[in-house]
Amino acid sequence: MQVTDQKLEIAIGRMLQAGVLLAAAVVFIGGVLYLRQETGPRPDYSHFAGVPERLRSPAEIVTNAFHGRARSIIQLGLLLLIATPIARVVLAAVGFLFERDHLYVWVSLIVLAVLIYSLLHASRILMCAQASSCRPASMRSFRTGRNSGASTRTSLNTLPASSNTGAGPGSTEASLSRVVTVIS
Amino acid sequence: MSTPEFSLWIFLSSIVAGLLGSLTGLGGGVVIVPVLTLLFHVDIHYAIGASLVSVIATSSGAAAAYVREGYSNIRIGMFLEIATTLGALVGAWLTTRVPTHAIGIIFGVVLLYSAYASVRMKHREHGADHPDPLATRLRMSGTMPTAEGPEPYVAQRVPAGFSLMFLAGSLSGLLGIGSGAVKVLAMDQAMRLPFKVSTTTSNFMIGVTAAASAGIYLSRGYISPGLAMPVMLGVLGGSLIGTKILVHARVQLLRIIFAIVIVALGLEMMINSIAGKL
Numbered sequence: 091m092q093v094t095d096q097k098l099e100i101a102i103g104r105m106l107q108a109g110v111l112l113a114a115a116v117v118f119i120g121g122v123l124y125l126r127q128e129t130g131p132r133p134d135y136s137h138f139a140g141v142p143e144r145l146r147s148p149a150e151i152v153t154n155a156f157h158g159r160a161r162s163i164i165q166l167g168l169l170l171l172i173a174t175p176i177a178r179v180v181l182a183a184v185g186f187l188f189e190r191d192h193l194y195v196w197v198s199l200i201v202l203a204v205l206i207y208s209l210l211h212a213s214r215i216l217m218c219a220q221a222s223s224c225r226p227a228s229m230r231s232f233r234t235g236r237n238s239g240a241s242t243r244t245s246l247n248t249l250p251a252s253s254n255t256g257a258g259p260g261s262t263e264a265s266l267s268r269v270v271t272v273i274s
Numbered sequence: 275m276s277t278p279e280f281s282l283w284i285f286l287s288s289i290v291a292g293l294l295g296s297l298t299g300l301g302g303g304v305v306i307v308p309v310l311t312l313l314f315h316v317d318i319h320y321a322i323g324a325s326l327v328s329v330i331a332t333s334s335g336a337a338a339a340y341v342r343e344g345y346s347n348i349r350i351g352m353f354l355e356i357a358t359t360l361g362a363l364v365g366a367w368l369t370t371r372v373p374t375h376a377i378g379i380i381f382g383v384v385l386l387y388s389a390y391a392s393v394r395m396k397h398r399e400h401g402a403d404h405p406d407p408l409a410t411r412l413r414m415s416g417t418m419p420t421a422e423g424p425e426p427y428v429a430q431r432v433p434a435g436f437s438l439m440f441l442a443g444s445l446s447g448l449l450g451i452g453s454g455a456v457k458v459l460a461m462d463q464a465m466r467l468p469f470k471v472s473t474t475t476s477n478f479m480i481g482v483t484a485a486a487s488a489g490i491y492l493s494r495g496y497i498s499p500g501l502a503m504p505v506m507l508g509v510l511g512g513s514l515i516g517t518k519i520l521v522h523a524r525v526q527l528l529r530i531i532f533a534i535v536i537v538a539l540g541l542e543m544m545i546n547s548i549a550g551k552l
Contacts, residue, residue: 095348095349096344098348099341099344099346099348100341100342102337102341102348103337103339103340103341103342106334106335106337106481107334107335107337109334110331110334110335110510113331114331114506114507114510117502117503117506117507118507120499120503121281121503121504121507124499124500124503125277125278125281128277128278128500129276129277129278130276130277131275131276131277132275132276132277132279132280133277133280133500133501135314135315135316135317135320135498135501136315136316136317137317138317138318138319138320139495140494140495140496141495141497141498141499142495145495145497145498145499146492146493146494146495147493148492160499161499161500162499164499164500164502164503165497165499168327168492168497168499168502168506169492171327171330171331171334171506172327172330172485172488172489172492173485174330174334174481174485175330175333175334175481175482175484175485176482176485178334178481178482179352179355179482182348182352191413193412193413194349194352194353194413197349197352197353197356198352200356201352201355201356201359201482204356204359204360204363204486205359205482205485205486205489207363208359208362208363208366208485208486208487208489208490209489
């Protein structure tokens with residue numbers, strides 16, 4: 091097979107467009123379901139608490155999306171969107187291999203390695219977040235407020251949901267999950 | 275305000291952001307983040323999460339159109355993506371360490387720079403073509419289609435371009451934007467590539483750069499489906515409309531109008547950050 095730069099670029103362009111259209115369609119379907127069930131007052135996004143765990147891990151997103159959960163279907167569409175440029179790098183690496191441009195096969199593989207590292211790194215944080223021992227560390231950034239010295243606990247207390255429950259040092263874990271469910 | 279009503283307002287604002295972003299070549303992210311934080315009082319972490327996914331969508335959606343013109347350089351793009359993806363990892367990590375008001379101030383500075391770049395910067399029609407040893411070894415050269423036939427160009431000052439690309443990636447990961455203005459600066463001013471090659475190659479790189487920080491954003495819970503859904507669909511729709519009317523519109527006038535809007539948003543963003551209201 092004769093592969094030229096021009097052919098390779100056209101193939102990549104088509105692949106990117108198909109990926110975006112597919113992702114947008116999935117997000118749209120999820121959005122319609124989401125708006126049909128969410129008719130109450132608008133969610134409060136003014137305080138950052140992070141979305142629930144089930145909307146963060148790719149494995150859980152896929153499982154819940156196939157159970158027809160609206161938010162998970164939207165996240166699945168966004169996952170497809172994130173995967174599109176990654177697939178582009180893979181396609182370029184294969185194309186350079188056909189062109190026998192070994193230097194650029196390596197360049198593509200380095201970029202791919204950084205992208206995969208980002209995903210692995212992300213899942214490592216996630217595993218860490220599930221183990222209670224290292225959760226406060228992963229959540230340190232939680233609410234980087236004006237007072238830079240704010241600890242996780244005091245900044246949590248500025249959130250409406252936890253200020254009523256009066257979260258003590260021991261119940262940070264519990265109040266955190268409450269806040270997460272209430273806000274998102 | 276009910277959820278469907280809120281979603282509709284976000285969707286309409288995102289269409290405008292995508293439209294302006296594509297008409298000026300700055301991308302939808304630089305508009306939608308200030309709109310979400312200043313107008314709709316969304317926390318900046320959710321705003322940059324929603325913006326980043328819309329950046330991937332517009333970059334990938336426009337790629338097919340750019341490829342047909344034959345200006346983008348896949349090798350230069352891929353090599354510089356090493357710098358932008360590494361920068362994006364650093365930027366995404368920084369969002370968890372840098373205080374909110376500092377993110378707001380940096381965002382304001384980038385907005386002001388983008389406005390300046392879109393109006394003032396002189397772009398080179400033609401690239402440099404004297405040989406550069408490093409660029410030759412890295413095969414960072416090509417030919418650009420012109421009316422007078424193919425015109426050769428060779429990248430210059432590769433280390434400077436590479437460093438600027440690392441900065442562009444860091445800003446992209448920290449602020450959830452494509453940072454096309456800094457990418458074009460690296461290729462246009464530092465590496466002396468022809469303007470059309472810089473802009474189209476930059477568009478290709480934006481999606482890959484954003485994907486590098488998106489994984490981290492997702493696991494940190496920055497990407498909220500209820501918010502990202504209207505933003506992504508709106509910005510994508512707006513940018514597709516923008517590409518269609520780009521052919522007929524008077525771009526220079528639009529640039530100036532848009533630059534004024536960007537300056538206003540940038541100043542507002544900085545004032546609010548300093549006052550601690552963001």
